Amino acid sequence: MIRNLNGHPIIIGLTIHPLERRSATRPERIRPRPCLAWERMFVSAVTEAPQWLESLNPEQCAAATHAGGPLLVLAGAGTGKTTTLCARVAWLASEGVVPERIMLLTFTRRAAREMLQRTRALIQMPVGSGAVLGGTFHSVAHRFVRLHASALGLAPGFGVLDAGDAADVIDMIREEHGHAQSKARFPKKSTLLDLYSRTVNAQRPLADVVTESFPWCEQHLETMAALFKAYTARKRKLGVLDLDDLLVYWRALATDELIGPQMQDAFDHVLIDEYQDVNGLQVEIVRALRRERRDLTVVGDDFQAIYGWRSASPEHILQFPTHFPEASVITLEHNYRSTQPILATANALAAQASRAFPKHLRCELKAGSQPELIFCRDESAQAAEVCDRVLEARERGMQLREQAVLSRTSHDTDLLELELTRRRIPFVKYGGLRYLEAAHVKDLIALLKLADNQGDEISWFRVLQLLEGVGPATARRVLDLLVTAPQTDRLASWPTAREPLPAHARGPADAVISALRDTRDERLAGPRVERLRDALAPLIEARYPDCAARLHDLEQLVAAAREHSGDLRHFVGELVLDPPQSSADLAGPPHRDEDYLVLSTIHSAKGLEWQAVHVLALYDGNFPACMSAGSKESVDEERRLLYVAMTRARRQLHLYVPVRYYHRPNGTDDAHGYGKPSRFLTEQVQQLCDVIRSSDQPSHLGPPTPTARLITVSVDGLFD
DNA sequence: TGGTCGCCAATTTTT
DNA sequence: TTGGCGACCA
Numbered sequence: 001m002i003r004n005l006n007g008h009p010i011i012i013g014l015t016i017h018p019l020e021r022r023s024a025t026r027p028e029r030i031r032p033r034p035c036l037a038w039e040r041m042f043v044s045a046v047t048e049a050p051q052w053l054e055s056l057n058p059e060q061c062a063a064a065t066h067a068g069g070p071l072l073v074l075a076g077a078g079t080g081k082t083t084t085l086c087a088r089v090a091w092l093a094s095e096g097v098v099p100e101r102i103m104l105l106t107f108t109r110r111a112a113r114e115m116l117q118r119t120r121a122l123i124q125m126p127v128g129s130g131a132v133l134g135g136t137f138h139s140v141a142h143r144f145v146r147l148h149a150s151a152l153g154l155a156p157g158f159g160v161l162d163a164g165d166a167a168d169v170i171d172m173i174r175e176e177h178g179h180a181q182s183k184a185r186f187p188k189k190s191t192l193l194d195l196y197s198r199t200v201n202a203q204r205p206l207a208d209v210v211t212e213s214f215p216w217c218e219q220h221l222e223t224m225a226a227l228f229k230a231y232t233a234r235k236r237k238l239g240v241l242d243l244d245d246l247l248v249y250w251r252a253l254a255t256d257e258l259i260g261p262q263m264q265d266a267f268d269h270v271l272i273d274e275y276q277d278v279n280g281l282q283v284e285i286v287r288a289l290r291r292e293r294r295d296l297t298v299v300g301d302d303f304q305a306i307y308g309w310r311s312a313s314p315e316h317i318l319q320f321p322t323h324f325p326e327a328s329v330i331t332l333e334h335n336y337r338s339t340q341p342i343l344a345t346a347n348a349l350a351a352q353a354s355r356a357f358p359k360h361l362r363c364e365l366k367a368g369s370q371p372e373l374i375f376c377r378d379e380s381a382q383a384a385e386v387c388d389r390v391l392e393a394r395e396r397g398m399q400l401r402e403q404a405v406l407s408r409t410s411h412d413t414d415l416l417e418l419e420l421t422r423r424r425i426p427f428v429k430y431g432g433l434r435y436l437e438a439a440h441v442k443d444l445i446a447l448l449k450l451a452d453n454q455g456d457e458i459s460w461f462r463v464l465q466l467l468e469g470v471g472p473a474t475a476r477r478v479l480d481l482l483v484t485a486p487q488t489d490r491l492a493s494w495p496t497a498r499e500p501l502p503a504h505a506r507g508p509a510d511a512v513i514s515a516l517r518d519t520r521d522e523r524l525a526g527p528r529v530e531r532l533r534d535a536l537a538p539l540i541e542a543r544y545p546d547c548a549a550r551l552h553d554l555e556q557l558v559a560a561a562r563e564h565s566g567d568l569r570h571f572v573g574e575l576v577l578d579p580p581q582s583s584a585d586l587a588g589p590p591h592r593d594e595d596y597l598v599l600s601t602i603h604s605a606k607g608l609e610w611q612a613v614h615v616l617a618l619y620d621g622n623f624p625a626c627m628s629a630g631s632k633e634s635v636d637e638e639r640r641l642l643y644v645a646m647t648r649a650r651r652q653l654h655l656y657v658p659v660r661y662y663h664r665p666n667g668t669d670d671a672h673g674y675g676k677p678s679r680f681l682t683e684q685v686q687q688l689c690d691v692i693r694s695s696d697q698p699s700h701l702g703p704p705t706p707t708a709r710l711i712t713v714s715v716d717g718l719f720d
Numbered sequence: 721t722g723g724t725c726g727c728c729a730a731t732t733t734t735t
Numbered sequence: 736t737t738g739g740c741g742a743c744c745a
Binding site for chain 1: 722723724725731732733734735
Binding site for chain 1: 737
């Protein structure tokens with residue numbers, strides 16, 4: 001059993017993958033440990049220099065020891081942002097601030113864990129004492145809302161819906177309202193949830209959000225407004241909160257005239273990482289928490305804001321000095337990560353931005369090779385090129401885990417995954433399909449939720465449809481019979497409720513029901529999950545052809561439950577907020593001796609770094625995505641996304657432009673199917689990438705590379 | 721005829 | 736994996 005830094009077991013991830021069927025020798029996915037340059041700095045700082053503050057540069061030191069009042073730390077990529085924040089927590093603690101009175105909000109739980117661990121190492125707090133309250137906005141919100149559940153009119157063990165569950169609830173209402181069959185196409189569940197979530201997180205009227213981001217839905221505005229009202233009512237009725245509700249409820253607590261001041265007084269210091277990615281709702285929470293007490297530290301880089309599609313906006317960090325007029329601002333500009341040529345290229349890209357805090361990253365590593373811009377014949381040539389370079393670098397002594405392949409979408413690496421498998425190069429991938437999104441995992445979770453709450457219609461709906469010959473209509477009929485039963489024991493009405501089932505499905509259904517019944521008195525999550533998994537297994541086997549791999553995934557969940565000390569409700573709740581196999585949870589080196597290449601989406605690579613970085617598929621329409629071509633803001637965000645990708649590299653940076661692509665029929669105005677190099681690769685950047693290699697070989701596939709170069713010249717026009 | 725099931729196409733990024 | 740469409744079953 002592998003554990004994370006908190007000692008919790010980690011599930012090693014999916015064994016199912018869309019490409020799996022074609023590649024039998026695919027390596028098991030494991031989580032790599034991120035490369036931490038600052039970690040090394042600190043190890044020496046702690047062991048060799050007791051006054052660890054001396055290892056910081058003057059700006060970092062000023063930030064770490066800032067006394068009193070709001071502080072904005074603008075930390076460019078690779079400038080020791082995490083180092084500084086850790087040092088600040090350590091400094092506060094060494095100054096006598098009680099750790100429990102420090103709140104540390106980070107973007108991922110991994111970041112929180114790492115920081116707390118580093119901090120402990122710095123000031124030698126005994127393990128267990130450093131109870132800094134740390135985590136994501138959502139997980140901290142969960143804690144507060146649970147604490148004040150009754151004040152909020154919630155049952156003590158309210159459930160938390162993940163995004164998939166929320167979409168299912170919306171879909172159910174959508175059907176009840178009769179939108180499923182209406183002739184005018186109605187937005188589907190994921191669009192609706194997206195729209196709802198954006199509206200809530202941005203704290204702006206629905207009409208505005210629709211007009212701005214979903215103009216094609218405008219005709220349905222009133223209907224959708226009614227649907228969303230029904231959605232919130234339904235959540236109340238079901239006694240559940242979705243992820244957005246956690247924030248909404250936290251804000252309600254923070255602004256409450258009784259609880260708000262208490263909550264504010266409970267924390268001497270609030271520190272927030274990645275402030276460029278907060279949304280309007282989160283800002284309101286922060287302002288409520290620091291209305292009177294003003295000790296607040298926020299750290300971020302407006303040029304690395306890449307979550308606009310989740311209602312985050314770099315405007316919030318830009319406006320921090322307005323919200324907190326007495327704020328001090330410290331800018332970190334010494335980059336310790338990348339070589340000068342890489343930094344110069346990234347700076348050239350940043351210079352194209354329309355709005356940003358001025359920053360001039362200075363580089364400590366002068367020497368280094370130029371970034372490479374590589375034109376490839378097509379996406380499979382791109383895959384081959386990447387493999388060649390990766391192996392070449394390994395020959396020269398660079399471990400695979402020191403290299404990473406980053407892409408705009410997780411799907412960009414499909415061909416590469418096949419090629420890596422063919423060449424037997426081990427790799428791990430994160431981003432992409434996540435553990436909790438796999439159908440069979442959702443099946444088991446639905447059953448677990450039923451064990452906890454027999455009134456959970458969504459879960460009933462899902463579980464019933466696992467039975468052979470049972471679809472939405474039959475499931476609905478059974479459900480109606482169950483729901484009419486008294487709240488306390490819905491299972492009591494099972495003998496009647498099972499009537500609508502086809503005869504051959506009744507036996508298997510009974511087996512599941514008795515498992516639910518048998519485990520009712522079991523307190524610990526482990527035995528319950530195991531028993532329920534056993535009951536579900538036959539249905540999984542009957543339903544999915546590749547059941548062995550899927551059952552293996554479920555076994556991981558059982559193993560995790562066995563290690564869990566709490567009850568089932570707790571276990572499921574934590575699973576939703578801290579899902580395994582998410583990029584947020586890359587903890588603990590699983591096998592020190594293993595070496596593997598890292599594949600990741602750029603979003604998931606945030607905060608990480610590697611010696612060599614390969615960025616795939618930089619052609620117009622993909623990166624920047626055509627979905628983002630609509631507004632200046634979203635194109636700016638695409639640019640920042642590329643900036644984030646480029647600044648992950650320490651020594652080598654490779655950018656790939658496949659010239660011809662196959663998977664995007666009628667996607668653009670280009671009927672010939674040639675990719676145009678990304679609109680971000682203007683001449684300015686290209687000149688800095690002085691090694692331009694073409695990799696075309698004689699081929700039946702056709703067009704010679706010069707066509708691509710011609711297109712390159714015309715890229716600038718796309719900015720207009 | 722209502723309902724299930726099989727087949728095909730398409731899919732941005734995630735707490 | 737989801738959604739849409741058409742075939743087939745009670």
